[in-house]
Amino acid sequence: MFSEVYDVVVVGGGHAGCEAAAAAANMGSKTLLVTMNLQTIGQMSCNPAMGGIAKGQIVREIDALGGLSGLVSDASAIQFKMLNKSKGPAMWSPRTQNDRMLFAESWRNALEGIGNLDFYQEMVTGLLIEGERVVGVRTSLGVEIAAKSVVLTNGTFLNGLIHIGEKQFGGGRAGERAATGITEQLVDLGFDSGRMKTGTPPRVDGRSLDYEAMIVQPGDENPGTFSYLNRKGLTRQRDCHMTYTSEAVHDLLREGFDRSPMFNGRIQSIGPRYCPSIEDKIDRFKDKDRHQIFVEPEGWNTVEVYVNGFSTSLPEEVQFKALRQVKGFEKVKFFRPGYAIEYDYFPPTQLRHTLETKLVTNLFFAGQINGTTGYEEAGAQGLMAGINASLKIQEKGPFKLGRDEAYIGVLIDDLITKGTEEPYRMFTSRAEYRTLLRQDNADLRLTPRGYDLGLASEDRLKQSESKLKESEALVGFFKKASFNPKEVNKILERVGSAPVKQSDKLVRIFSRPRITMEHMLELPEVSDYVASNDLHAEVLEQAEIEVKYAGYIRKEKENADKLSRLENVPIPEGIAYDSLSSLSYEAREKLKKIKPTSIAQASRISGVSPSDISVLLVHLGR
Incomplete structure (x- = not known):
């Protein structure tokens, strides 16, 4: 079946995998997308929305480079909002509420429209390695597929374990099995791995809700779009709604804390700091007597509703009993309960700026496998991994984005330089040059670069x-x-x-x-x-x-120019940090592990002091 050698094999059909496959194929590489279920390509596993604070800027950047997330979001939007309009333009962030089924369908249609992109449904259980180079993948049926490069975008599926109260079972997403074999092989090859956690709230029947008791959250009066190619905003929108928990709700939830996997020790891994579960919010913010609940429709033609702000892994009967105490939810009916999921990830300090692994040539990681959370962060990494896998095969130079060029550049530099021990989420505060990296000018910043790559038309x-x-x-x-x-x-x-x-x-x-x-x-x-x-x-x-x-803007450009001078001071591969006795012990250990490629990157590593940078500059003759 697979007699030819693919240029790029992408493993996983989530947001990272879709962008990686589209980018590689559109750049002329013969590409194969392998996923466990072709019916869930582009699935919105968690909330039915794209964008938001800093994330909206990332979607605009993906679009400017020629990626597809912006176009797919526009095609499936049911509401559009520009957040933070009361603040300065550096903080303005576009967000869409989306039709979950239409979003996935739009992704599937877009991918099937790319001529040299093939598809195959099966679980990838291992990599084919020759020396220190990946040469293909092996599936659960024993099928071997030869490839010049491989992009892993496994999401939450690597040894995924779902928790609902005291019940736990293997799975990468509700109703789908976990992926096995890859983690164990990568660890045997010398990779470090870890475990992370994320969660999702219950899905409920909108017909059982009392919207009159809630606060209406309409879209913008003159809705915009994500994609710079699309100027036609929505002519109709669906409202979202907001309500609140109460002390009565909190007391009912506390009754189940002894059976919560978060509190009884079943879950050891770290969850997203900025998207905590409802039980975590009650425990951490004891002074608050209520928390916001956002009631989000899942599409144009469905009654299913996403209960944003009520992520939980408590027993299902506790979830149900407590949610019925929320205003407007007194007669709520569940479609399914919320749950937590643990999964394997690989600390991203093991990657280069191109998202290629340092240990295995032509092997790229993108998305939650790198410790990130969020569709937008995953899509950005997938785009960059797909671009660089294609460039590597075509024997062209790598494609990188600086911290002053894009939020995508900030995201990747943070990951590979600082690493992460908790699910990484992008915020505007992570960018030093956010006045330069606005959502309105992503096209001016990045479209010429996307055009040079052959992605932007x-x-x-x-x-x-x-x-x-x-x-x-x-x-x-x-x-x-x-x-x-x-x-x-x-x-x-x-x-x-x-x-x-x-x-x-x-x-x-x-x-x-x-x-x-x-x-x-x-x-x-x-x-x-x-x-x-x-x-x-x-x-x-x-x-x-x-x-x-x-x-x-002028001041930030001047500061960015100063930083770029340090970016242009390369650190040669194989530098013997142990021979530099003036370096601090911590700096030597961190530099040997992360292997920065420039003085600027070295300066951003936690534990590397200005005096350590001076030692490096002297050693390099600068």
Whole structure:
């Protein structure tokens, strides 16, 4: 069946696997996607939503590079929201509520539309290794598939163990078996492995809920989109709702704590800090008498509802009894209870920036196998692994993104430099240059690079170049054109800003804190310019940010330029850290383990001090 040698074999059909397979195949590599169940490709295993704080920026970056997550999210969206609009633009984050079934169907259709991508349904139980190089995979039926490179995206399936109260059983997801064999082989090859935990809430019947007792959470009045190729926002949306737990709910949940695998010692692994279970929230935040519950529909044509904020592994009867005390849930019916799942991961300090493993050539890891949590983080890693696997086979240089270029760059650098002992989630606070890494400019930052890779289309590049040209011209117009004091003072008086006495450049007024683009469009000279040039809303937004945050943007670019000078100081492979007696003991141990490729990366390793960096610079003759 598999007489040919594939360029890239991707193991796993989740978010990481889908992006990896699409990227490799679209770059011209003969690719095979192997997954345990072809009916669950692109499955939203947890919440039916994409994006959110920092995660929305990642989806935009995937889209700008030519990945598919943004397009799939738009095709299956049932609600769109731009979060954090009350804050500065560095914090604005797009989020969609999605139709779970339509999301998976859109992914399947998109992948099947790629000509040189093949599919095979079976469990991969081992790797074919020759020397220190991977040469294929072996399945549970003993089928051997030859490959020049392999990308592992196993999600929560590696020796997955599901917990519901005192009950536990093997599984990688509700209703699906765990994957075995790969962890044991990798450990035998010298890899370090660990265990992590994640959880999911109950799914309930929306017909049994009292929405009148809850707080409506509608989408944006003028909904946007994720993909830069798609300007058609939703014409109709489904509402979400919000309610709260109470002390009565907490007391009922506490009754089951002695049977909770989290508290009785059955679960030893660490769960996501920023997405704790309801029992964890009650235990950690004893001063809070209630917690938010977000009621999220799972699609356009289903009554199934996701109970966001009620992730739990308590016994099912405890979950049911407590949830019936939540306002609006008094008559709730369960589709299935919540559960926790433990699974194997491999500390990502064992990877290079390309996500290739250091121990085995042409073997790449992406997604939860690297200790991350979240669809968006997984998709970003899958995209980068697929790109670099393809480039490696084509004997081209690696593709890397710096911390000043993308949240994806921050994500990967954090993982391979610092590692993680708990499920890693992206936040805007993790990025030093978040004013540069906004959701609105991901296309300007990354589309040219995606085009060079052969992923982003020429149409996408032209659209990005047009946006940049038009926004720069508009900023130039504000800097050159003058205003009429009489017209401007009407606006200034209305917003409570000091009036002007004489004419000046438009940019001087636009830079004021309370003045927005909407105010500027009230001026005839501005509205005429915008109308005559037929400028789209995203061009106006781009120009407004560039004008109002010019100082911050300039400062961050200067800081990023300083850092790039350190990135350009390479550390040669095989450097004998033990011979550098002036290095601290901790620095020597960390440097030997992580093997940084540049001085900048070495400086970000926990335990490597500025004095250690000075020793390295002296040794390198700098």
